[in-house]
Amino acid sequence: MTRDRVRLALVLPDLLGTYGDRGNVIVLAQRLKWRNIDSETVTVLSSSDAVPESCDLYLIGGGEDVAQVAAVRFLHRGPGLRRAVDRGCPVLGICGGFQVLGTSFVTGDGTRHAGLGLVDAATEPGNGRAIGEVTTRSTVGGVGTLTGFENHLGRTRLGRDSQPLGRVARGIGNGHDDAEGAVNGHVMCTYLHGPVLARNPKLADLLLEWAIGEPLEPVPDPPELRALRAERTRVHVRNRK
Ligand code: GLN
Numbered sequence: 001m002t003r004d005r006v007r008l009a010l011v012l013p014d015l016l017g018t019y020g021d022r023g024n025v026i027v028l029a030q031r032l033k034w035r036n037i038d039s040e041t042v043t044v045l046s047s048s049d050a051v052p053e054s055c056d057l058y059l060i061g062g063g064e065d066v067a068q069v070a071a072v073r074f075l076h077r078g079p080g081l082r083r084a085v086d087r088g089c090p091v092l093g094i095c096g097g098f099q100v101l102g103t104s105f106v107t108g109d110g111t112r113h114a115g116l117g118l119v120d121a122a123t124e125p126g127n128g129r130a131i132g133e134v135t136t137r138s139t140v141g142g143v144g145t146l147t148g149f150e151n152h153l154g155r156t157r158l159g160r161d162s163q164p165l166g167r168v169a170r171g172i173g174n175g176h177d178d179a180e181g182a183v184n185g186h187v188m189c190t191y192l193h194g195p196v197l198a199r200n201p202k203l204a205d206l207l208l209e210w211a212i213g214e215p216l217e218p219v220p221d222p223p224e225l226r227a228l229r230a231e232r233t234r235v236h237v238r239n240r241k
Contacts, residue, residue, distance in 0.1 A: 006032055006039045006211055009055035011081070011097075014045050015071045019149060021061025021094050023195035027204050028057065034219045037212075046070065050078030057211040058084060062095025062152070062193060065107040072100045072113055085118055090186040090210040094196065095152050098181065098189035099123040108153055119182040119189050120159030126175055129153050133232075134173060134192055136166025136180040141206040145169075146180075147199050147232045148192025156191075158182055165190050186210045199232055201225060 010025045029039045044051050051058070058081060063071070075081060085091060091101065099105040102121035106112045110125075129151060136146045146166050155175030158164060164174070165181030165188060173180030173191055181190035188207065190196060197204040201221055209216055221229075 004038060006037060006057065006208070007042055007055040008039055009042045009044060009052065009058045011044045011051060011058055011060045012046055012071050012074065013043060013061065015067040015074075016063040016097050016100075017061035018063055018095070019151070019193035020195045021059075021097075021193060024059050024061075024092065024094075024197040024204075027195065027197040027201075028059075028208060031201070031204050031208060031219065035217055046074055051075065051080035051084075053080040053083040053087075055084060056089060057207060058089065058091040060091070060093045060097030060100065062097055064096070065109070068096040068100060068105075069107065069113060071096070072115065075100065075116055076114070081116065082118070085185070085187055088186055088210075090188065090207045091118065092197075092207060093119075093187070093189040094193060095150070095191050098191060099154055099156065101187060101189055102156065102182070103159070105154060118187045119184040120161035121156050121174075121182045121189065122159070123154040123156045125153050126155040130155075130172035130175065130191075132171055134171030134180065135169045135233075136171075136173060136192075137169055138166035140165055140183050140188075141202075143200065143202040143206055145233065146190075146192060146196070146203065147229075148190070148194045148196045150191045150193070152191055156182070198225075199229065201229075
């Protein structure tokens with residue numbers, strides 16, 4: 001990329017983007033602005049031809065099974081996302097977006113769908129929906145504690161090629177081995193909504209550093225953001241049994 005202008009791709013927000021996942025792109029653009037770096041948001045709708053391969057960072061949100069299946073069909077049609085990943089571009093997949101980026105997922109009706117295989121993660125329905133607040137401890141990129149909100153039926157088992165984004169301290173996450181999310185190179189997946197990058201600014205900056213290819217100047221978080229993070233972390237401590 002050119003450091004003067006970061007191109008953020010919001011992929012299929014008309015299909016995948018529950019619980020304000022679209023807010024993640026606003027957070028990224030704002031964090032760049034605070035560093036005097038311009039950005040452009042490229043919105044890829046399901047009526048578009050394909051995902052462009054020329055963006056610097058890709059975001060895919062969560063959604064219901066039907067929307068998720070339509071999204072994976074669209075994404076299988078073109079090589080744009082895969083080529084961007086091959087160049088080392090970061091991708092953030094949330095919930096349904098996580099499942100789509102994995103190797104396969106089984107929807108609630110029992111149908112198995114081939115995923116894009118960009119993370120080594122296979123999803124099958126669990127015994128009930130995992131709903132509620134989540135806290136994890138992450139060792140990836142120094143991001144530390146992550147908080148978010150989950151609502152999903154799928155349980156995701158990671159294969160050897162991916163590591164968890166975090167270990168679950170509270171909530172369900174992937175539903176196997178205390179793992180939450182997946183990381184494979186610069187492809188990052190999580191079940192956390194929030195929007196997750198509003199709740200976890202260090203995660204936003206890690207993705208931006210991956211996109212830019214160099215460390216970013218730290219920026220002081222505004223009081224609202226600090227208050228949000230403190231409040232969410234307090235809730236998690238209070239609720240911990
Ligand atoms: N449809 C998927 C599931 O229930 C993903 C849900 C979501 O993205 N919120 O597991």
